[in-house]
Amino acid sequence: MLDKFRISTLKSLAVLFCILLMSGPAFAQVDLSGIWGFVRGQYGQENGGGSDIGDYTGIPINDEGRAVGLSFSPTQWSQPERQCQYYSPRYASTGPFALNIWSDTDPVTGRIIAWNMGAWIDKDIVNVWMDGRPHPSANTFHPFGGFATGTWEGDTLVVRTTHMKWSILRINGLQHSDRATMTQYIVRHGDLLSMLTYFEDPVYLTEPYVLSSVWQLSPKTNFSRTSPACEPINESPRLENTSIVPHYLPGKNPFANDYARYYNLPLEAAQGGAQTMYPEFRKKLKDVYHYVPPEKCTRYCCDSADPAVKCIRDGTGQVR
Amino acid sequence: MTRIRFLILSAFSLCLCSRGFAQNAPNAKAAAPIDLTGYWVTIITPDWRERMVPPAKGDYLAVPITAAAQKIADAWEPANDEAAGEQCRSYGAPAINATPTRLHITWQDDNTLKVETDYGMQTRLFHFGNWKPPAGPVTWQGDSIAMWELTGPAVLGAGGNRGGDPARRFGNLKVTTTHVRPGYFRKNGIPYSANVRMTEYWDLFTDPSGTQRMMITQQIEDPEYLFRTWITTYNFKKEPDGSKWDPTPCSARW
Numbered sequence: 001m002l003d004k005f006r007i008s009t010l011k012s013l014a015v016l017f018c019i020l021l022m023s024g025p026a027f028a029q030v031d032l033s034g035i036w037g038f039v040r041g042q043y044g045q046e047n048g049g050g051s052d053i054g055d056y057t058g059i060p061i062n063d064e065g066r067a068v069g070l071s072f073s074p075t076q077w078s079q080p081e082r083q084c085q086y087y088s089p090r091y092a093s094t095g096p097f098a099l100n101i102w103s104d105t106d107p108v109t110g111r112i113i114a115w116n117m118g119a120w121i122d123k124d125i126v127n128v129w130m131d132g133r134p135h136p137s138a139n140t141f142h143p144f145g146g147f148a149t150g151t152w153e154g155d156t157l158v159v160r161t162t163h164m165k166w167s168i169l170r171i172n173g174l175q176h177s178d179r180a181t182m183t184q185y186i187v188r189h190g191d192l193l194s195m196l197t198y199f200e201d202p203v204y205l206t207e208p209y210v211l212s213s214v215w216q217l218s219p220k221t222n223f224s225r226t227s228p229a230c231e232p233i234n235e236s237p238r239l240e241n242t243s244i245v246p247h248y249l250p251g252k253n254p255f256a257n258d259y260a261r262y263y264n265l266p267l268e269a270a271q272g273g274a275q276t277m278y279p280e281f282r283k284k285l286k287d288v289y290h291y292v293p294p295e296k297c298t299r300y301c302c303d304s305a306d307p308a309v310k311c312i313r314d315g316t317g318q319v320r
Numbered sequence: 321m322t323r324i325r326f327l328i329l330s331a332f333s334l335c336l337c338s339r340g341f342a343q344n345a346p347n348a349k350a351a352a353p354i355d356l357t358g359y360w361v362t363i364i365t366p367d368w369r370e371r372m373v374p375p376a377k378g379d380y381l382a383v384p385i386t387a388a389a390q391k392i393a394d395a396w397e398p399a400n401d402e403a404a405g406e407q408c409r410s411y412g413a414p415a416i417n418a419t420p421t422r423l424h425i426t427w428q429d430d431n432t433l434k435v436e437t438d439y440g441m442q443t444r445l446f447h448f449g450n451w452k453p454p455a456g457p458v459t460w461q462g463d464s465i466a467m468w469e470l471t472g473p474a475v476l477g478a479g480g481n482r483g484g485d486p487a488r489r490f491g492n493l494k495v496t497t498t499h500v501r502p503g504y505f506r507k508n509g510i511p512y513s514a515n516v517r518m519t520e521y522w523d524l525f526t527d528p529s530g531t532q533r534m535m536i537t538q539q540i541e542d543p544e545y546l547f548r549t550w551i552t553t554y555n556f557k558k559e560p561d562g563s564k565w566d567p568t569p570c571s572a573r574w
Contacts, residue, residue: 042552043366044382057372058365094366154490155471156525185525185535187492189469194537194553198527208527210363212535212553263369263376277363279420279439280564282372286574297378304380306547308387311380 030155032115032186036099036193037218045300047096049314051172052259056272065174065204066271070253072173075246079239084230086144088167089126090182092117093197093213098223115150115157118225125226128159135162142178159184169204177203191217207274264294347430348448353470353491354524356433359565360423360534360556371418374507374574382552389511389545396509398572408570411440412460412503414512414540417520417554422565433466433493440570446495453499458514462500469494469521493522505550507572513544532558 038047045051056069076082092099100118105111117126124144135147140163147163161182169176180201187194192214199209234240248254260270266289275281285291302311313320345351364372367382378394385393401409411419421439428434433446446466453463470491497518504510521537534556541549 039551040382041384041550042382044370046366048381057368058363154488156490156523158525183528185523185533187521187523187535189492189494189521189537192521192537192539192551194521194523194535196523196525196533196535196553196555198533200528208529209365210527210533210555210557211365212537212555214537214551214553216551265369265373276368276372277365278361279364279422280566282420282574285373291373293374294376297376297380300381301378302380302385302390303382304385304390304547306384306386309385309390309547311378311390 030152030157030188032101032157032188032193033103034101035218035221035223036101036215037221038096038098039214039216040096040303040305041214043094043213044303046094046171048303049300051170052262053172053253053255054257054259054270055172056170056174056276057265057269058277059170059174059272060205060207060209060274060277061169061174061272062204062206065169065201066273067250068204069170069172069174070256071247071250072175073246073248074173075236075239078235079246080232080234081242083232083235086119086167086227087123088144088164088176088180089117089123089146089148089161090164090176090180090197090199091123091168092126093184093195093211094170095122097122098218098221099193099215100223100225102225116225118223119227120224121227123227126161128157135160138162146182155187157184157186159186169199169201169209175204176201179203193217262294262299264292266291348433348466348468349427349430351468353468353489354493356425356493356522356524356534357427358425358532359559359562360425361559361564362417362419362421362423362554362556364420367418370506372420377508379506379508380510383505383510384547384550385510386545386547392511392545393509396504401572407572408440408442408460409503409572410505410507411437411442411570412512413444413462413464413497413500414516414518414542415503415505416440416442416444416461417536417538418506418552422559423556424562424565438565438567441567444497446493458499458501460501460503462497462518464495464497466493466495468492492524493520495520495522511545512540512542515544516540516542534558 040047056066097120102116103112104114104116106113113131115128115130119125126145126148128148128150130150135149142163142165144165146161148159148161150157150159164178164180166178167176180199183198185196194214197211238244257267260267269276269285298317299312299315302309303313310319369375370379370381377396380393401407416437419439421437424436426434428445431448435444442461444461444464446464448466451465468491500516502514503512505512519539523535525533527533536554539549539551540546
């Protein structure tokens, strides 16, 4: 009887010990929930003043993508029907936003059904379904948050997003189509959350647009999960006429060459394309275009939080 | 009694095996949960004008510089570096991941991972195990101590439930670099000091096309020239071979 008891106890202890060993790392390292503060350390101009019109450097756009970008007028965002229009989930990887992430769990099994990425403003909540559901038909309605599913590979959450709306690829007017898809690889290193975004668009890109971003855990920050209510108003009398859609016809955008001019860049570099992403493009800049850097920075020169640093922080050219 | 021993041993074996062979591996190469070796090309997308081409003097965008750093950078003249034979100042460890470079990663020995760049022809050595930095002068690439950070041994399926291949290993590389010779964060004289400390996390993913992608997350601390920790990420794509490898010496201007 005693031997039987010992065997049973030892068996239970061994199994319990095994479960503890196996489960520890997985639960400890895959909790993504919390408020992840935006880290200002890259995407300097994109997250600050915003990319200049005509700055398509390092983006693998095709001719159609470039043409759409150059037809864009920011005045479009003042149209009553566009003021409350969200950006697509892709914007999270480069936009100047914190990430509020939380999970929904099944009340019976305790399993995570979805990871949710909050909205704050400008974009919708993205629900990353973890329950194995399939992506719907391509003809299904495309919501602002797209349709996203996730799987774990080790401690990396791999998120696949489809069904996005036609939306901005970069804040300066480049767009992606509603056929675009996105795969994100999300890993946590202590209080850092890193994300590699692999973005494909058969309409406006010649090859995947790949970006990496990082956030830092910021538990004391209060950051809304949802976007506030938006009420359109008339911002411009001209736009009260709903037949007007602000735009530029091909070859008529007066700002198209500004970025190249500001930085002495050849137009071929400013206009982007896959070749501008790779190191060998430097040789072309030097040998073919004989590029010379500007003598001195005159706009968007720094954004240090040190109050003792006085420099040109925006497009005005004024030292602040 | 034999049965009890068998049960206990089986349970422990199962536990140890499931936590991965890596922790018991004889050296870092055998323990590697990911294979970083091969040729890699950087993808220059964010901060293109600061990374692809030499930025203009006074362009410090996205770097949390201090006023002391600004003072030095504002006085930067590439001719002075050329005269001093210090053209490699913007190719040191804290700067190199941001540059337009390819990487060639190999194992120098079982416990040393070698990372070479064609841009500036630099070599970083990541030392695993109980390696102790040698006494001596500071170098552009400093002293790097590396370790594998091992994660869940098995694939975690949808919903977080376990499944998949239990033999598959997961993890990332963590590298801490110190003892670096003072240099520039960018090719326009933004300085870092000998007290700079960099922590990197190297992650590996396979994209939907089957191509491997590497992401480096780095944190840089410099009490003299950074107002706060500077945190950035960089990404690289695996190349099939070294046919595009293009060794180019350091330059203070281009």
